[in-house]
Amino acid sequence: MTTTSRTITRAGPAPVAFTLLGLATLLVGYLGFAYTVEVDPLWDPVSDYTFHSTALFLIAQLCILVGGGLILTRLPVDRPAGIFLGLWAGGLASVAVFPGNVSSTVSTVSGEIHRFGGALFMTALPVAALRIAHVLTTAGRQVLSLRRVRWAAVATLLTAAAFGLAQVIPALPQGALQRVALIAHGLLLISLAPLMRSVTR
Numbered sequence: 001m002t003t004t005s006r007t008i009t010r011a012g013p014a015p016v017a018f019t020l021l022g023l024a025t026l027l028v029g030y031l032g033f034a035y036t037v038e039v040d041p042l043w044d045p046v047s048d049y050t051f052h053s054t055a056l057f058l059i060a061q062l063c064i065l066v067g068g069g070l071i072l073t074r075l076p077v078d079r080p081a082g083i084f085l086g087l088w089a090g091g092l093a094s095v096a097v098f099p100g101n102v103s104s105t106v107s108t109v110s111g112e113i114h115r116f117g118g119a120l121f122m123t124a125l126p127v128a129a130l131r132i133a134h135v136l137t138t139a140g141r142q143v144l145s146l147r148r149v150r151w152a153a154v155a156t157l158l159t160a161a162a163f164g165l166a167q168v169i170p171a172l173p174q175g176a177l178q179r180v181a182l183i184a185h186g187l188l189l190i191s192l193a194p195l196m197r198s199v200t201r
Helices: 003-011 013-034 046-051 054-072 079-097 109-138 146-166 174-200
Strands: none
Touching: 013 046, 013 054, 013 174, 046 054, 046 174, 054 079, 054 174, 079 109, 109 146, 109 174, 146 174
């Protein structure tokens, strides 16, 4: 098998991953349109959709987990990056399994696990991405998309921090900030996809 064919084989899951991430986006977009009255996109978290359409919201989360996993498991990682990618998967899985709190005034064990899992997956991925970019740089591999990955990782961390700040400052629009953070998260996953090819170079 030639180097070119190996590269194509390893990069093959990318279209499937993009399809799954696109499906997740469409599902969340549909939920946002269908439940505009029940879930205020400016103030209410995305996880509130699970109280109105559990099946669709769960499918969207599974699409992100599987689609993101197809990309992340084919990246050149070292031990620290691998640990953070594992934390990303664990955090996202816990968000899917444990429903969030019904309201900000009601705290449950499930809701707190959900909140912790959300914080974990939103921060673990950009840290792992920065580490992966560092690994490729120190290995002497000049990948055109490394700068894009770094910028996307920093943007993801900043938007995640803004959403975290909204947890303690009620005046901040929690729903809007979370949605911006999730968009940044998705763009980071997409920016990491070209690095799949560098595994076989």
